[in-house]
Amino acid sequence: MKFTIVGKNIDVTPGLKAAVEEKIGKLEKYFTPDTNADVTLSVEKERHKIEVTIPVKGKIIRAEQVSNDMYVSVDLVEEVIERQLKKYKSKLVDKQQAEASNFKKEYIETDYMDDEDIRIERMKKFDPKPMYAEDACVQMELLGHNFFVFVNAETDQVNVVYKRKGNTYGLIEPEV
Known part of the structure; x- marks a missing residue:
């Protein structure tokens, strides 16, 4: 290592x-x-x-x-x-679906200060790879986050999964 x-x-x-x-x-x-x-x-x-x-x-x-x-x-x-x-x-x-998701390792963290009332503390950039919503939930749990942005492998659109109360998950999909 x-x-x-x-x-x-x-x-x-x-x-x-x-x-x-x-x-x-x-x-x-x-x-x-x-x-x-x-x-x-x-x-x-x-x-x-x-x-x-x-x-x-x-x-x-x-x-x-x-x-x-x-x-x-x-x-x-x-x-x-x-x-x-x-x-x-x-x-x-x-x-048994280790290869189903291909999340790219590289991401960039930068500190960003805004002069106005809204202050963005940190910005992350990453190259999302297609994955299924279920795999995105697993990735979100591994990262310890409450939400996760990904490209849905079924629709090829950017989606968001998020943690709901009661240990359930939500999925946000854009209407096209």
Whole structure:
């Protein structure tokens, strides 16, 4: 497993780098040797935040944790990722549709400040690949989000799945 570790407002010391590689490296059994884990460490006041993004067979495993100590955040994020991986593995076994969705790994995060009342904090760009609504729900769960934008493989249109109350899902389709 390969690591790309970046620090924002924090120096990534050799000890911190070793701690990240050791903790996230424990999950190496789930990945191929050429898998790259993108890790961003950041500090804002007393908030020590770690974000980890790992592409897995066309999907993205992503987790972030915040605490008052970076080493605690590293421990917490490792637990979250392992839970996501176990959930992902069980869904693959149940579905047998690992190739049905092709979500592109590359996405861009940029900070964006608007001078008006509305402030967009972060913008993400990605190249959506066609997938079925069911697979989009799985991807949304893996990312830990409440919604997910994708291209519907059946209609070839941009759709949104979202989480509803009571652990159900909704699908938004445009009328053409």
